[in-house]
Structures are given as C-alpha cells and as structure tokens.
Amino acid sequence: MKIGFITPEYPHAQLNVAAGIGTSIKNLAVALVKKGITVTVFVYQQNSDAIIFDEGVTIHKIAKKQYRFLTWYYYRLQLQNHINTIVAQQKIDLIEAPDWTGITAFMRFKVPLVIRFHGSDAYFCKLENRKQKFKNFLFEKLALKKASAFIAPTTFAGEETAKIFRLDKSKIKTIHYGLQIENFVNQSPLNYNKNTILYIGTIIRKKGVFELAEIFNKVVEINPEATLILIGNDAFDIQTGSSSTYKLVENLFSNEAKKNVNYLGKVSYSEVKNHIKNAHICVFPSFAETLGMVTIESMALQKPVVNTSIGWAKELITDGVDGFLVHPSNTDLYAKRILELFSNKKLCETIGVHARAKVETLFDITKNAEVNIQYYKSIIE
Structure with missing residues (x-):
C-alpha cells in the first residue's frame, strides 16, 4: 500500500x-514505513x-507561491497538479489531508481522500465561542464534502x-494519535526540579x-518557591489585536509570581523532552484541542x-x-491540584506510573498504525 499525506508542517530541519x-503525522508516517507501507508527504x-x-x-517540500490575484485558488491548483503527478508516478493508493483551512477545497484527486480532524478553524471557533469568517467555513465545508472518509483523534x-x-x-x-513510546522513556522519574x-x-x-x-499567582501565594516555565511560539491575540499574547499574559502575573516565570519561546523537540523530564508537573489548561500531543508525551514520561476537563481530555486522562482534569476557568481548583501534587511525592509517582500505562495502552503508534492501515484498506477496497 502507498499513502500520501498533505500537511502544512512536518518536523525536519529543512x-x-x-x-x-x-508531530502526529510524522509519528504515523514512520510507523507505517516500518510496517511496509510506502509513505510520501x-x-x-x-x-x-x-x-x-x-x-x-x-x-516533497513545496514552496509558497503568490499570484497576481486569487492566490488561495491558484496555489491550490498548483498543489493539486503537483500531487496528482506524483500520485500517478508512484501509484499512490490514498491521500490524507488535515481539515484545517480546507486546503483540499477545489482540489480533485484520482484516488480516495481521507481527512483527519486535526482541528478545523470552525471547530476551534465553536469551542472558543468565537465567530468564524464565512470564507474559512466555506473552504473547510467544501474540502470535507469531497472526502471519502474521516479520521478523528478523539470521539469528542x-x-x-x-x-x-x-x-x-x-x-x-x-x-x-500515537507516540513511538520507545523514544519516550524516563529512566529517572523521581528526579525532577521540585516545585x-x-x-x-x-x-x-x-x-x-x-x-x-491567574492560576500561577494563586500557587505562588501558597508556595513562593514555585516556578513556571513556558515553551512555545508567541501568537497574535485576536481579541485585542496585540502582536504578542505573551506581553498581555505577562501583565497578569503578580509581582511575586513574575519573578518566578521563565518564558523560553520555541525550543527544539529534544529540548522539550528534557524539560518535561525535569518538570515536577505539566499543565495544559486549554479551551480548544482535538487531543493534545504534549499531554500524551508528558504522560509517557511519567509526569x-x-x-482541562473539556471533552477530548476525558479520553486521555x-x-x-x-x-x-480541571476546567481552566476554575482557577482555584486548578491551583489546588498543583499544590496537592507539589506536597505529595508519592501521589506524583503513582500518577506517573498510571499515566505511562495509559499511553502504552491507548497511544502506542505501533498499535495505532495497524488500525490506520486496516481503515485505509477498507476505503481503498
């Protein structure tokens, strides 16, 4: 079997x-290759x-291209033509694409198209109670209409x-989604930077x-030794128009809390794993995800x-x-859970062991790749 993936991102230095x-696509792609599937991304x-x-x-690294007008349309045609050429040359059996922005709207393929719900703009707008641009909804709707089948990372x-x-x-x-769990092993789960x-x-x-x-401010009031490390790209804030969401967040920290905050920006994948191993606790108070790869990566490393207590997270934890699981708006309970873990080493250890077991059961990419293969076969046949 030969499978093609269309994606706006893939972890590689080039x-x-x-x-x-x-990350989720690469984990699956590599696992499929190990099972004898030919994969083109x-x-x-x-x-x-x-x-x-x-x-x-x-x-296939494909350059962004600007046209004099209707770039959104002509770039899609360019992608379609390039992909169809490779599909014919390599005899690819099936194409998979993400739902985000409806990239496959206006594209036509000669093989079945599967769309995986990595999270559409419409999905995130609904969870955030935010109005979506009609064009974005239309593109995503058109893309989904052309798909033969769909894959969701969580039932939610x-x-x-x-x-x-x-x-x-x-x-x-x-x-x-799954992990190459052999790459997520914590040999010293009891060694971490306390608090x-x-x-x-x-x-x-x-x-x-x-x-x-707000949560961290409350934690620091009780435990002044607590520190917060943040990793990730800074983003534009849609509500205020600020070019830096972090600057807005920074202004919310109390004077005492601010002294104990370290924002590292974007770091390499290998560094992220080291930071997880060194952390006492990992927190993900999100309002909108489809699954959350960093959650299962942290669980695999026994953290x-x-x-959050919203929908998808209940399928992970x-x-x-x-x-x-705590709703992000319940900042008192969220802080209480963090402080409870800080003060109870045995609880941290026990949860870490159970978290690793959960990942091995549900999120082993070797097992989940086989489920993908059988589903692909059912679509092709």
Missing part, C-alpha cells in the same frame, strides 16, 4: 517549524522546493466536527494562558499532568488516576 499536527507553504528522504519517508473531536458540518457519522473513525510547573504550547488565548497566569 522545513518550517512544526507543532502538534506535524507533501508539505506546502514552504520557503523553497525540494525532495527530502527521512526515516524511510519521502518528503469527531462528534463536534460532525455537528458543525453535518457530516455522516458512519464515515468517521476514531483513531488516536517546577511546565507549560508547552503556543502562547495563545485558546490554550488557557490567561487563566494560567503528573493537570489538564481518568481524573485522579493518571492525571487531573
């Missing part, structure tokens, strides 16, 4: 910075054209997307970073995680067993 979508909106070979995967993401776009639920298969809280993710409103500032 490509633009990648985040959760790229088409990465668009890049700074140049190139063909890259990495871990058995063939990557699948059900919510089906409601938004009125999709046939029978065409949606829930298949969790250190780690947040990983874009500094953006939907990730609960404003609430995190106690305090996550059993509250009080392999992590904690």
Whole structure:
C-alpha cells in the first residue's frame, strides 16, 4: 500500500517549524514505513522546493507561491497538479489531508481522500465561542464534502466536527494519535526540579494562558518557591489585536509570581523532552484541542499532568488516576491540584506510573498504525 499525506508542517530541519499536527503525522508516517507501507508527504507553504528522504519517508517540500490575484485558488491548483503527478508516478493508493483551512477545497484527486480532524478553524471557533469568517467555513465545508472518509483523534473531536458540518457519522473513525513510546522513556522519574510547573504550547488565548497566569499567582501565594516555565511560539491575540499574547499574559502575573516565570519561546523537540523530564508537573489548561500531543508525551514520561476537563481530555486522562482534569476557568481548583501534587511525592509517582500505562495502552503508534492501515484498506477496497 502507498499513502500520501498533505500537511502544512512536518518536523525536519529543512522545513518550517512544526507543532502538534506535524508531530502526529510524522509519528504515523514512520510507523507505517516500518510496517511496509510506502509513505510520501507533501508539505506546502514552504520557503523553497525540494525532495527530502527521512526515516524511510519521502518528503516533497513545496514552496509558497503568490499570484497576481486569487492566490488561495491558484496555489491550490498548483498543489493539486503537483500531487496528482506524483500520485500517478508512484501509484499512490490514498491521500490524507488535515481539515484545517480546507486546503483540499477545489482540489480533485484520482484516488480516495481521507481527512483527519486535526482541528478545523470552525471547530476551534465553536469551542472558543468565537465567530468564524464565512470564507474559512466555506473552504473547510467544501474540502470535507469531497472526502471519502474521516479520521478523528478523539470521539469528542469527531462528534463536534460532525455537528458543525453535518457530516455522516458512519464515515468517521476514531483513531488516536500515537507516540513511538520507545523514544519516550524516563529512566529517572523521581528526579525532577521540585516545585517546577511546565507549560508547552503556543502562547495563545485558546490554550488557557490567561487563566494560567491567574492560576500561577494563586500557587505562588501558597508556595513562593514555585516556578513556571513556558515553551512555545508567541501568537497574535485576536481579541485585542496585540502582536504578542505573551506581553498581555505577562501583565497578569503578580509581582511575586513574575519573578518566578521563565518564558523560553520555541525550543527544539529534544529540548522539550528534557524539560518535561525535569518538570515536577505539566499543565495544559486549554479551551480548544482535538487531543493534545504534549499531554500524551508528558504522560509517557511519567509526569503528573493537570489538564482541562473539556471533552477530548476525558479520553486521555481518568481524573485522579493518571492525571487531573480541571476546567481552566476554575482557577482555584486548578491551583489546588498543583499544590496537592507539589506536597505529595508519592501521589506524583503513582500518577506517573498510571499515566505511562495509559499511553502504552491507548497511544502506542505501533498499535495505532495497524488500525490506520486496516481503515485505509477498507476505503481503498
């Protein structure tokens, strides 16, 4: 079987910075190759054209191009023509694309198209209670209409997307993202920097970073030794128009809390794993995700995680067993859970062990790749 992936990001030194979508696709692509599947990845909106070979995967780096008018349309045609050429040459059986921005709207392929719900703009707007631009909704709707089938990383993401776009639920298969868990092993889970809280993710409103500032202020009031490390790209804030969400968040920290905050910006993937290992607790108070790769990465490294209690997270964590679930707006309880973990080493250890077991059961990419293969076969046949 030969599978092609269309994506705006993929982790590689020669490509633009990648985040959760790229990481989840690479994990699957490499696992598929190990199972004898030929994988070609088409990465668009890049700074140049190139063909890259990495871990058995063939990557087509496709440059961003501007046209005199209707760039959104003509660039899609350019991508379509390039991809169709490779599909014919390599005899690719199936194409997978993300729902975000409806990149495959106006494209036509001669093989089945599967769309995976990494998170559409419409999905995030609904969770954030934010109005979506009609053009964005239209593009995503058109893209979804042309798909033969859909994959959701969580049942919650699948059900919510089906409601938004009125999709046939029978065409949606829930298949969790996965990790190459052999690459996420913590040999010393009891060695960490005490009272250190780690947040990983874009500094953006939907990730609960404003609430995190309030939470940390409350933690520091009780535990002045607490420190907060933030990792991730700074983002434009849609509500205020500020070019830096972090500057807005920074102003929310109390004078005492601000002394104990360290914003590192974007760091390498290997560095992120080291920061997770060194953290006492990982926190993800997000309002909008489809799954959250950094959550399962932290769990795999046996870290106690305090996550959101919204939909998707309930499929990752059993509250009080392999992590904690708290709504981001409940800042008092969120701070209480962090302080509880700080003061109870045994609880941290127990949750970490259970978290690792959960990842091995549900998020092992070797197992989940096989589920993907069987689903692809059912679509092709």
